[in-house]
Each structure stands twice: as C-alpha cells, then as structure tokens.
Amino acid sequence: MPLVILSPMTYAAGSLDDLDLESLMAMDIQVTSAMKRSQSAFDTATSIYVLSKERITHSGATSIPEALKMVPGLVVRQLDNNQWAISARGVASRFSSKMLVMIDGQSLYTPQFSAVYWETLNVPLYDIERIEVIRGQGGQLWSSNANNGVINIITKNSLDTRGLYADAASGSQVNIDANIRYGNDISDIGSYRVYGHVKDGDASEKGLVLEPNDVTQQYSFGGRMDFSTSDHWSGFVQGDITESKLGQNYRGVIDDTNRNITFTDKLERTDSRVMARLENRMSDSANQMLQVSWLNQSGSQTYLQEEFESFDVDYQMNFIYQALQLDWGLNYRYSTISFEDSLFLHSDKEFDNLQQYGGFIQAQFALIPEELDLVLGTRAEHNDLTDWEYQPLARLLWKPQDNQVLWSAVSQSVRIPSLIEFNDNYAINGQKVSEVLPFSTGIEAIDEYHIKTYLNGNDDVEAETSLSYELGYRLSQQSWNLDVSLYHTETEDVAVIDINPNVEQFYPALALFQSGQLQQALQALTQTTIQFDIVSTADLTTQGGDIVLSWVPADMFNAELGYSYNTFEYDLPENTFPAIGRDSTTRQIFAKADVHLFDSHNIFATVRVENSDAYLTENYTLLDLTWNWAVSQHWGVSVTGKNLFAGSHLEYANRQETYTIPNYIDESVLFKVTANF
Amino acid sequence: MHKITQLLHVLLFSFLLFTSQSAAAAEQEYALKAGFLYNFARYGEWHDSALSPDKFVICSPDASFTETAKSVLNQRSVDKRPITIRHIQFELEQVNQCQLLFISSASLSDWLSWQKQQDYIAENTMVVGESKGLIEAGGHIRFFIASGKVRFEVSPQQLQQSGITMSSKVLRLGRVLER
Numbered sequence: 001m002p003l004v005i006l007s008p009m010t011y012a013a014g015s016l017d018d019l020d021l022e023s024l025m026a027m028d029i030q031v032t033s034a035m036k037r038s039q040s041a042f043d044t045a046t047s048i049y050v051l052s053k054e055r056i057t058h059s060g061a062t063s064i065p066e067a068l069k070m071v072p073g074l075v076v077r078q079l080d081n082n083q084w085a086i087s088a089r090g091v092a093s094r095f096s097s098k099m100l101v102m103i104d105g106q107s108l109y110t111p112q113f114s115a116v117y118w119e120t121l122n123v124p125l126y127d128i129e130r131i132e133v134i135r136g137q138g139g140q141l142w143s144s145n146a147n148n149g150v151i152n153i154i155t156k157n158s159l160d161t162r163g164l165y166a167d168a169a170s171g172s173q174v175n176i177d178a179n180i181r182y183g184n185d186i187s188d189i190g191s192y193r194v195y196g197h198v199k200d201g202d203a204s205e206k207g208l209v210l211e212p213n214d215v216t217q218q219y220s221f222g223g224r225m226d227f228s229t230s231d232h233w234s235g236f237v238q239g240d241i242t243e244s245k246l247g248q249n250y251r252g253v254i255d256d257t258n259r260n261i262t263f264t265d266k267l268e269r270t271d272s273r274v275m276a277r278l279e280n281r282m283s284d285s286a287n288q289m290l291q292v293s294w295l296n297q298s299g300s301q302t303y304l305q306e307e308f309e310s311f312d313v314d315y316q317m318n319f320i321y322q323a324l325q326l327d328w329g330l331n332y333r334y335s336t337i338s339f340e341d342s343l344f345l346h347s348d349k350e351f352d353n354l355q356q357y358g359g360f361i362q363a364q365f366a367l368i369p370e371e372l373d374l375v376l377g378t379r380a381e382h383n384d385l386t387d388w389e390y391q392p393l394a395r396l397l398w399k400p401q402d403n404q405v406l407w408s409a410v411s412q413s414v415r416i417p418s419l420i421e422f423n424d425n426y427a428i429n430g431q432k433v434s435e436v437l438p439f440s441t442g443i444e445a446i447d448e449y450h451i452k453t454y455l456n457g458n459d460d461v462e463a464e465t466s467l468s469y470e471l472g473y474r475l476s477q478q479s480w481n482l483d484v485s486l487y488h489t490e491t492e493d494v495a496v497i498d499i500n501p502n503v504e505q506f507y508p509a510l511a512l513f514q515s516g517q518l519q520q521a522l523q524a525l526t527q528t529t530i531q532f533d534i535v536s537t538a539d540l541t542t543q544g545g546d547i548v549l550s551w552v553p554a555d556m557f558n559a560e561l562g563y564s565y566n567t568f569e570y571d572l573p574e575n576t577f578p579a580i581g582r583d584s585t586t587r588q589i590f591a592k593a594d595v596h597l598f599d600s601h602n603i604f605a606t607v608r609v610e611n612s613d614a615y616l617t618e619n620y621t622l623l624d625l626t627w628n629w630a631v632s633q634h635w636g637v638s639v640t641g642k643n644l645f646a647g648s649h650l651e652y653a654n655r656q657e658t659y660t661i662p663n664y665i666d667e668s669v670l671f672k673v674t675a676n677f
Numbered sequence: 678m679h680k681i682t683q684l685l686h687v688l689l690f691s692f693l694l695f696t697s698q699s700a701a702a703a704e705q706e707y708a709l710k711a712g713f714l715y716n717f718a719r720y721g722e723w724h725d726s727a728l729s730p731d732k733f734v735i736c737s738p739d740a741s742f743t744e745t746a747k748s749v750l751n752q753r754s755v756d757k758r759p760i761t762i763r764h765i766q767f768e769l770e771q772v773n774q775c776q777l778l779f780i781s782s783a784s785l786s787d788w789l790s791w792q793k794q795q796d797y798i799a800e801n802t803m804v805v806g807e808s809k810g811l812i813e814a815g816g817h818i819r820f821f822i823a824s825g826k827v828r829f830e831v832s833p834q835q836l837q838q839s840g841i842t843m844s845s846k847v848l849r850l851g852r853v854l855e856r
Contacts, residue, residue: 019753021716021850024709028825157824159852185852188830228823231807236824279824284706287825 025160026129042474045375045395045407046138047485047546049073051131053156058594058604060626060640060670061125062169062177064153065118069624070606072562072590073135073546074149077615077651080214080663081173081204082246084118085652088135088149089487089542091568091581091614094652094660098415098464100138100146103153104238106275106293109145110308111354112337114418117297120271122220122242124179124195127161129154135546136487137468139391139413140360140379143331147413147466147491158183158191158226158236164677171640171670175200190227196220203247204663206648212663213247213264232281239274249661252303252344256526258430258450262661269299286319303342310335323366330359331381337419344427349459351423356383356416373397381414385422386463389414403476408469415464419457421495421534421579426455431530436501441513445522453530455497462536466491479553486545493536496576501530534579539571548590556597562590568614584614602628616653622646636674643667704745709827710779710820711746714805717818718755718777720844721836725801736763736775738784746779767791772802780806780816789814799839812854817841832856 041048049071061067065084069076075092077085085092087099095113102108103123108116131153138150161183168178176198183193201216222240246267251260275293282288291314298307316329333356339347358381365374375395382388393411400406420426430450434440440447472485509524544566552558566586570578589609596602604626611619623644630636643649648664718733733755737743743764750760765771767787772778778799780788785808791797792814804816811819817839818831830852836843 019712019715019749021713021720021847024712024716025826025828025850027709027827028705157826159823159828160850163849188852188854191852226823228821228828230809231822234822234824281822281825 041132042405042476043397043399045373045397045409045472047073047135047470047472047487049133049135049483049548051133053128053130055592055594055604056125056128056131058602058626058628059606059624060604060628060638060642060672062174062670064121064123064125064131066642067125067128067131068133068151069608070590070592071131071133072548072560072588073564074133075586075588075612078665079652079660080212080248080665081201082119082214082216083248083660083662086116086118086151088133089489089544089566090148091584091586093580093654095420096418096580098145098148099151100142100149101151101153102142103273104155104275104277105152105291105314106273106295107143107310107312107333108295109143110297111335111416112306112308112339112419114145114415114420117269117271117299119216119246120218120242120244120269120297122197122218122240122271123153123155124181124197124220124222126165126167126179127155127181127193127195127224129156135485136470136489137391137393137409137411137413137466140377140393140411141327141362143379144356144381144383144389144391144413144463145415147415147464147489155224155238158193158224161193162191165675167672167674169670169672171668173202173204173666173668174670175202177201177670186225186227189229190225192223192225194221194223205666206664207249207661208650208653208663209661210249210262210264213249214663215247217245219243233279235276235278237274237276239272241270241272244269244271248301249663250659251661252659253427253429253452254303254343258427258452260429263302265301265303267299267301269297272296282319285321286317288315288317290315303344305338305340305342307338308335309337323369325364326362327377328359328361330357332357339419339424346425347419347423348425348457349423351384351419354384356381358382358388371399373399383416385417385459389416389463405472405474407472411468411470413466413468415466417457417461417463417495417536421461422457422459424457428453428455428532431501433506433525436530437503437506437510443513443518445518446513446525449522449525451525451528451530453532455532456534458534460536461495461534462493464491464493464495464536480549480551483548483550484545485547488543489541491540491542494538494540494570495534495536495579496538496570496572497579498533498535498537498576500533500575535576537573538576538578541567541569541571543567544586556595558594560590560592562588564588564590581614584612586610586612586614588612600630602630604628610651615651617650620646620649620651622649634676636676638672638674640670640672641667642670706822706827707742707745708749710807711742711749713820713827713829714746714777714779715750715753715755715760717803717805717843717847718760720847721803722842722844723776723801724840724842731758732761733758733777734761734763734775735777735779736765736771737779737781738765738767738787739779739781740764742779742781769795769797772797775802777803777805780804780808780811782806782808785811801840803836803839803841812856818851828852830854 041050056067074088085094087097095115097115101116134150138146142150165181179197181195185191197220199218203215204212220242224238226236228234248267249264251262273295277291279289293312295310311334314331318327336353360379362377378392380390391413395409397407430453433449434447466489468489470487475482505528509521512521546564548562550560569583591607593605606624609621624642626640628638648666652662743762747762753760805818806816807820812832817836818829820829832854
C-alpha cells in the first residue's frame with residue numbers, strides 16, 4: 001500500500017506489493033512503455049510528483065489548474081476567475097513559465113509566449129489517469145523549454161471509461177458546470193468514448209483596479225477511440241474542441257496619451273486538437289511508438305487577433321538488453337503563427353512559421369545490478385531562431401536497500417526565445433519626461449508628458465541555457481514515505497530589458513523649450529520614442545528544494561505534508577531590469593488528508609500556506625475541503641469549499657506585466673451530483 | 678540523410694538480434710497476470726465448493742508462468758484457503774484438481790488437442806488464457822494487451838455453464854462477451 005502512494009506510475013518487476021485489481025490495471029507489462037520509459041516513480045532519478053486519479057476526484061477540483069494546486073513545489077497562482085500563472089522552481093507568470101505542458105505527450109507550448117493558455121485547457125478530470133509533474137529540467141527527454149518542469153496529463157484508455165457518466169455542479173461562483181460522457185466497445189478490437197462539457201461561471205466579487213469581469217462561458221466536445229488489433233499493435237485517436245468566451249480586464253497603449261489604459265473586454269477562443277498514436281510491442285523487451293498531432297488555437301479580442309497552429313510528429317523506441325536500457329526518439333514540429341498587428345503590437349521579422357526538429361537518446365546502465373544505475377543522455381534539436389541546441393544530462397541512482405533511493409543529476413537545459421523576445425515590438429506604458437531627463441522643466445505639460453515607449457524583441461537574443469545540479473533521497477517505510485529533492489540552477493543568457501533613453505534625441509525639444517517655443521517643444525516631444533530592448537545578457541541563480549512526507553497508517557486514511565523553498569536571483573548588467581519575475585523567495589507548506597468514513601463517505605482536505613515576495617501580494621493560507629458521499633453504486637454527491645479561511649485575497653499583483661489586471665479571489669462553495677452507469 | 682538511415686538500420690537490426698534475451702520484461706507480464714488470477718479467484722464463486730476445501734489450486738502447464746506465479750502469490754489466500762500453484766501435465770486427473778487453469782500462448786495448441794481427445798468440458802475449473810480463440814474453444818477469460826497494459830475479456834455465460842459466477846466488480850472492468 002505505501003508504494004501506491006509514492007509510485008502510482010508503474011512498478012518495476014518484482015515490486016508487485018499490492019494486488020488490488022485497479023492497481024494491476026494501471027501497471028505496464030514492460031519496464032519500458034510507450035511515451036518515454038515508464039518506471040516506478042520511486043526509482044526515478046528526478047524530482048517527480050504523481051497526482052493520482054483518486055486524489056483528483058476526491059479533491060473536488062473542477063479544472064486542471066485547480067487540481068495542480070495540490071502539487072507540492074508547483075506555484076499555482078490564480079489571477080482571476082479564469083486566468084492562471086503556473087510554474088515550478090521559478091516565478092510564475094501568465095505569459096512565461098519555462099514549463100512544458102502536455103496532454104498524452106502532445107505539447108501545448110505556444111512559441112509566441114512560451115506559456116500555456118490554462119483558461120482554455122479543457123481535459124475532463126474524470127478521464128484523467130494521472131498527472132505527472134517533474135520539477136526541474138525535463139528537456140533532455142521531453143523537448144526544449146522544459147527548464148523549470150514538465151506537466152504531463154495522461155488520459156484514460158477508453159476501455160476503462162465505458163458506460164455512462166454525468167455530473168453537474170453549481171455553487172457560489174459557478175452557475176453550471178456539467179459533463180456527460182458515454183463509452184462503449186467497438187466489437188472486440190477496441191473501444192471509444194465521447195464527451196461534452198458546458199460551463200457558465202460568474203465574475204469575482206472584487207477587482208484590483210476595475211469592476212471584475214472574469215466570467216466564463218465554455219463548451220467542449222471531444223472523444224477518443226482506442227484499438228488493439230493484437231497483443232503487439234495498439235493505438236488511439238483522440239480529439240477535442242473547446243469554445244470559450246472569457247471576460248477579462250486588461251490594459252494597453254491605444255491612444256496618443258502613450259499611457260496604459262485599462263479596459264474591459266471579452267476574449268473569444270477556439271482551441272482544438274487531434275492526435276493519433278500507434279504503439280508496437282516488438283518483443284518482450286522492445287517497443288516503438290509513432291505519434292502525430294495537430295493543434296489549433298485562435299483567439300480574438302478587440303485589440304488582438306492571434307492564431308497558432310502546430311503539427312507534430314514523434315517517433316520513439318525503447319529497449320532493454322541485459323544491463324542496458326536504451327531509449328531514443330526523433331521529433332519534428334511545424335508551427336504557424338499569425339499575430340495580426342494591432343495598435344500596441346507589431347512584428348518586424350515577420351515570422352509566420354517555425355520549424356523544430358531533432359532527437360534524443362538516453363541510456364541507462366546498471367553499474368551494479370539492482371543497486372547502482374547510471375543514466376546518460378542528450379537531446380539535439382534545431383530551431384529557426386537559434387539553430388542547434390543541446391541538452392545533455394547525467395544521472396546516478398543508488399539503491400542501497402529496496403526501500404531507499406539516493407539520486408543525483410547534472411543537466412543542461414535550453415529555452416528557445418519566444419517570439420515576443422525575438423520578433424515583436426510592443427507599445428508599453430509611456431515614460432514621463434521628468435523621469436527620463438536629469439532635470440525638471442517646471443512646466444507641467446512637458447514634465448508630465450508621457451513619451452511613447454516600445455519594448456522591442458531582438459533577433460540577437462540567444463537561447464537561455466541552464467545548468468542544474470540536483471540531489472534527491474526517497475525512503476519508503478511500512479506506513480510512511482519521504483521524498484526530498486534539492487537543486488541549484490545557474491542560467492546564462494537570460495532575457496532582460498535594456499533601458500537606453502537616448503537622451504540626445506530630446507535636444508531639439510529642449511532647444512525649443514529654452515527658446516520659449518513651448519508649443520513647438522511639445523510637438524517635438526511627440527516625435528520622440530524610448531526604446532527598451534530585450535537582450536540576453538543576464539545571469540540567474542535559482543535554488544531550493546522540496547520535501548514531501550506521506551503517511552498511510554490505515555487503508556481508510558492517508559495524509560501528506562510538503563514544504564517547498566525556492567529562491568530566484570538575477571545578476572543584472574548595468575541599465576537592465578528583469579523581464580520575467582524579480583529577485584524573490586517563495587516558501588510553501590502543503591498538508592493533505594484523505595479520509596474514508598463508513599465505506600461511502602470520503603473527506604478530502606488540502607491546506608496551503610503561500611509565502612512569497614514574488615507576486616506583490618500578502619502571504620495567504622487557504623483550505624479546500626470536499627465531502628464526497630457515494631449515495632448508491634450509481635449516484636454520488638459532493639460539497640466542496642474552496643479558498644476557505646483566506647477570505648477575499650490577491651494571489652497575483654505583478655503590475656509590470658503589460659497586459660494583466662488581476663482580481664481578488666473569493667471563498668466559494670460548490671455542490672455536485674455525479675451519476676455513473 | 679543516407680547516413681542517418683544507415684545508422685537507424687544498424688540500430689534496429691542490432692537490437693532485433695538480442696531482444697529475446699531479456700527475461701525480466703516477460704516476467705513482469707506474467708507477474709501481472711498472476712495478480713489478475715488472484716483477483717479472479719477472490720471475486721469468483723465456485724458453486725460446487727467441495728473441491729479442495731482447504732486450499733485454492735491454480736495450475737498451468739507452463740513452467741515459466743508457474744515459477745513467476747509462485748513468487749507473486751506466495752503467502753496469499755482465497756477465503757482463508759492458501760493458494761497452491763501447480764505445474765501440471767494435461768491429464769484429466771490433474772486438470773480436475775484445479776480451480777483455476779492458466780493456458781499460456783505456448784501451451785494453447787497442446788490444450789486444444791488434449792481437449793478434443795478427451796472431449797473435455799470444464800466443470801468447476803475457471804479456464805483463463807492469453808491467445809485469440811481461447812473463448813471460442815470453451816475458455817472463460819482471455820487476457821489481451823492494450824497500450825502496454827493487461828486487459829481481459831470474459832464470457833459470463835460460459836463461466837456459468839462451468840458452475841462459476843463472477844462478481845460484477847470484475848465484470849465491469851473487463852470486456853464482456855455475449856457468447
């Protein structure tokens with residue numbers, strides 16, 4: 001039982017402690033499996049946390065970001081009722097996270113922002129098998145831009161979702177959140193499921209600057225078909241489409257004042273994806289996989305129209321030969337990006353498509369069988385912006401006893417610049433003349449005048465390279481487990497903003513001012529601009545660690561305590577300031593309890609203490625509490641209280657972000673009815 | 678490009694030569710299947726329980742399976758009856774001693790010809806296998822592999838005819854066949 005909590009991924013041969021039918025069904029027959037190698041989380045030389053489907057259902061979460069709030073070491077900050085900033089081992093931002101997010105291995109990474117639109121990422125939670133979160137470098141195995149971590153959402157085989165499922169929830173901030181799914185066999189070769197989802201959410205109660213407008217209207221439809229023609233060939237095809245209408249408050253420079261103006265708008269988005277995977281078990285110790293996927297995201301709001309499309313092909317093979325396990329793969333990605341120029345944004349390099357291709361190889365040798373393993377690997381990937389990039393790693397895993405693991409890793413990861421950094425120019429909040437010039441003119445019209453200011457992407461920006469050192473320890477005892485990981489990461493070529501007011505350009509205006517021609521001086525000022533350039537000249541040090549203690553004294557009770565500590569420190573050249581995040585320290589405490597009472601009742605509680613100076617907010621402590629009651633074999637009800645004891649609180653107040661205006665997050669209650677036939 | 682293709686072929690070819698040598702992976706599959714058999718035993722109901730009242734007997738003519746099952750099911754019991762794993766030959770007397778019989782793909786053809794010769798119809802023995810055609814040949818449950826995981830199909834009707842009922846807890850996880 002304790003192993004299930006720590007390693008619900010898959011068990012290596014010989015660690016079949018629990019013969020529960022459902023856990024047997026979750027295990028892979030091979031020590032190698034399709035998407036990369038699957039192995040026991042306990043034996044993984046990386047800082048990994050697995051969110052099981054039981055936890056997700058018990059928690060009462062209604063979206064992926066809400067479920068991710070349970071992961072120790074992950075920063076999940078809610079900007080308002082539909083926007084999120086999520087990251088690990090760094091400062092989370094809405095538009096940049098250096099974190100790779102995937103659904104069944106399909107990347108959702110948007111090259112425009114290097115982030116993910118969490119608000120429109122819609123995977124039905126009841127169809128999730130598990131969510132694997134890797135804290136720290138994941139680039140060697142998964143892809144570039146995984147410096148801070150990888151989130152891999154793995155959905156269930158449709159063979160395991162046959163029958164009818166429906167739920168409907170309503171509460172203090174949600175008018176309706178309803179789901180329906182139906183699945184069945186396709187003769188004796190496969191199975192399918194189709195689902196639909198509708199959500200209508202209210203706005204928050206209190207805004208920071210404007211009246212909240214963060215309403216949500218969302219419709220999704222999707223399905224999956226799995227087949228296995230023989231024990232050697234299987235595969236699946238899945239697709240879905242989500243239509244979202246999201247109320248948002250934001251700001252932008254849209255007129256001659258050259259100043260940020262706040263406004264209220266509705267963002268309309270359509271997100272669709274399709275993927276197909278073919279898996280071939282070539283022998284007892286080898287398999288291969290081919291995956292093809294397509295993604296389209298289009299967003300439309302008053303001042304911004306964008307469309308992003310990507311086509312991905314991945315091939316991969318894993319095999320074992322005596323003491324050697326080898327994984328290798330090839331990948332190709334073609335993306336098209338259309339970002340219409342708007343009042344405050346234009347692109348100068350006109351990138352409308354990007355290609356990325358490369359491969360990885362990873363070898364694991366048993367230096368001492370069952371005791372000491374060495375993993376060596378690298379990824380070489382070409383991209384259109386910075387050419388070839390390499391991400392090597394070495395890991396060492398020492399298992400002095402069956403229930404103890406000590407691991408360490410040295411790795412290099414790469415983040416390719418996003419198009420904002422490389423290609424785009426933004427009009428940002430104008431600079432006051434009095435802040436630019438070393439003296440004041442004493443004339444308000446001039447001193448207070450805001451000079452047009454641009455933030456410019458720069459095609460000299462290089463890829464950010466991080467060198468990480470990691471150390472971890474795991475211990476599994478009869479009724480409790482310990483998982484500790486520490487890291488130190490040095491990053492070079494970090495993108496920062498270079499300020500050069502170019503004072504000479506003000507001389508004509510000053511000359512006019514001195515000769516008393518005030519009108520002409522003002523007129524001359526409208527011709528001046530200040531250019532902020534993105535340059536990759538800074539260094540960054542991040543370090544910290546996570547500790548998770550899980551306790552399972554009985555079948556009906558399990559609990560978890562986690563502590564996470566991260567510091568973020570820039571080394572900035574003169575005249576530059578940080579583009580993403582600021583020097584800061586983040587501490588988190590997590591406590592979770594999952595209690596089964598009288599067979600049909602379950603109580604799940606999560607307490608989080610967030611203490612950080614990275615988001616310009618007060619520290620906060622909140623409790624999410626869910627009571628699930630299985631009324632009968634087919635019917636269930638639940639009540640969830642979210643953000644309890646935190647009152648109305650701000651989770652994100654970084655005003656330096658050009659766009660974002662957050663709201664206060666409220667306490668809320670949600671009632672839910674579930675039917676399962 | 679030609680060099681890369683060449684390299685790929687060398688890689689592919691070299692591993693095809695040595696894939697048969699890894700026993701660990703096959704063991705994992707049989708370990709999982711043994712775990713499933715344990716659950717079929719726990720959630721099945723044998724109408725005539727007169728057979729071996731003091732132990733629960735799981736048999737297979739495949740030694741590689743029985744070896745793995747012994748280590749996985751060591752110390753386990755079904756309704757307080759300890760599980761015994763037996764490596765058997767296809768002989769009526771031996772087969773009749775088994776509450777659960779596992780026919781591996783390696784032993785399928787032997788099983789089919791023996792069954793024909795004997796005109797054997799399973800009674801009080803749950804017949805589980807892993808090859809296509811097993812259910813058609815009178816077996817009850819067949820394992821298959823889907824996306825690297827063990828799944829099973831089951832014929833409740835044929836189980837019933839052999840005097841065994843399977844709990845809905847198991848049936849809802851498998852693919853239920855109409856025959």
